[in-house]
Amino acid sequence: MANAQKRDFAALRAEFPIFHDKVYINSCSYGALSNHVRAAFAAYLDVREEEGSPWQMFVEKLEQARAQFAAQINASPDEVAITTSASQAIGAIASGVRFDQGRDEVLITDYEFPTSGENWFAQEARGARVRIVGVGPSGYILPEDITAALTDKTAVVAATHVCYRNGFRQDVASVTAAARDAGAITVVDGFQCLGTEALDVKAADLDVYVGGATKYMLATAGLCFMYVRKPLIEQITPLITGWFAQSDIFAMDHRKNDFSSTARRFEAGTPPNVNIMAGIAGMDMIDEAGPAEIRRHVVGLNERLKAGVRDLQGRFASPDDPKWHGAMIAIKSTDENALVAALESDGIVTSCRDGNLRISAHLYNNQHDVDAVLAALDKNRSLLA
Numbered sequence: 001m002a003n004a005q006k007r008d009f010a011a012l013r014a015e016f017p018i019f020h021d022k023v024y025i026n027s028c029s030y031g032a033l034s035n036h037v038r039a040a041f042a043a044y045l046d047v048r049e050e051e052g053s054p055w056q057m058f059v060e061k062l063e064q065a066r067a068q069f070a071a072q073i074n075a076s077p078d079e080v081a082i083t084t085s086a087s088q089a090i091g092a093i094a095s096g097v098r099f100d101q102g103r104d105e106v107l108i109t110d111y112e113f114p115t116s117g118e119n120w121f122a123q124e125a126r127g128a129r130v131r132i133v134g135v136g137p138s139g140y141i142l143p144e145d146i147t148a149a150l151t152d153k154t155a156v157v158a159a160t161h162v163c164y165r166n167g168f169r170q171d172v173a174s175v176t177a178a179a180r181d182a183g184a185i186t187v188v189d190g191f192q193c194l195g196t197e198a199l200d201v202k203a204a205d206l207d208v209y210v211g212g213a214t215k216y217m218l219a220t221a222g223l224c225f226m227y228v229r230k231p232l233i234e235q236i237t238p239l240i241t242g243w244f245a246q247s248d249i250f251a252m253d254h255r256k257n258d259f260s261s262t263a264r265r266f267e268a269g270t271p272p273n274v275n276i277m278a279g280i281a282g283m284d285m286i287d288e289a290g291p292a293e294i295r296r297h298v299v300g301l302n303e304r305l306k307a308g309v310r311d312l313q314g315r316f317a318s319p320d321d322p323k324w325h326g327a328m329i330a331i332k333s334t335d336e337n338a339l340v341a342a343l344e345s346d347g348i349v350t351s352c353r354d355g356n357l358r359i360s361a362h363l364y365n366n367q368h369d370v371d372a373v374l375a376a377l378d379k380n381r382s383l384l385a
């Protein structure tokens, strides 16, 4: 929906029924359900009931989702794979990287989501050596902390765009450029970023970018997108495959494996049709708001939140500068589960990780939501660290 009609944020909020009863500010965990996405789920059930097996339509929806996602990140549809999880996408790439050609090292950071680390450790069976880049002198993992760890043995850098624990937002363009200079590819986990800002994979000159539809893409679990820069696609031969990864998915030839020359080669079996229909509807909402406008809106809300938390003498695990944090703000707590429960009892839905309360605004949140969070934090100051 490249030419989506823009709608203002208040009109978009009205599409999310959860706000009738709750202050929902937990997109880092799961995006709120809109009427539009609900209608897409219903449309899937309707077509199943009425037509039974509309495979042609499902394949068209798959390609529609691929094209819409590609347009959102300024990629070509041929550079986009559609999978059911980030784990599957990262696993397909990891399984295809060679570690026997003079480079065997994988750098991961302590900001990775488990699945990003685990998939690279799994490659130790094929000769990979995983090294972990921890927090540097700044208290965060800055691009220079990662690039200082590069060696002439580094094959891959795994870097998270926005950390799910503290909201740190990595400069993935700088990391990718430095890694490429050193002869390594960079695989970015953008799960906590997609849907929160404009992303141009060409301008940022990224290699691989993975993200799913669960959170700020406003759709559902069970759908993931992966961008792979064109020249890399045929250099990586996955060891996990299936009929939707073939050059002709209708060839139905079990006597050979004929990978697609596009990023479809990183796919595997039957696509998640219902999730794809929901995913298109979620992307419609993002297009209607505009990713750059979403970022502006959320930065504004987060500045208000941070100022209010400071007034309460609260402290942050997230960096202060919006350039260095994503949509999620992590607030230090003495008992984060108790704080989430206290907010829940006031009808405010949040989540926590690692000693921090996570407040994650999106296009549907407004200043009243932030003020409600601040009022609840004021009541529970003893739980702020």
Ligand SMILES: Cc1ncc(COP(=O)(O)O)c(C=O)c1O
Residues within 6 Å of the ligand: 084, 085, 086, 087, 088, 113, 115, 160, 162, 163, 164, 189, 190, 191, 192, 212, 224
């Ligand atoms: C940064 C990050 N990566 C990946 C995932 C999910 O990975 P998968 O799609 O494999 O469940 C999440 C959240 O669930 C996440 O926050």
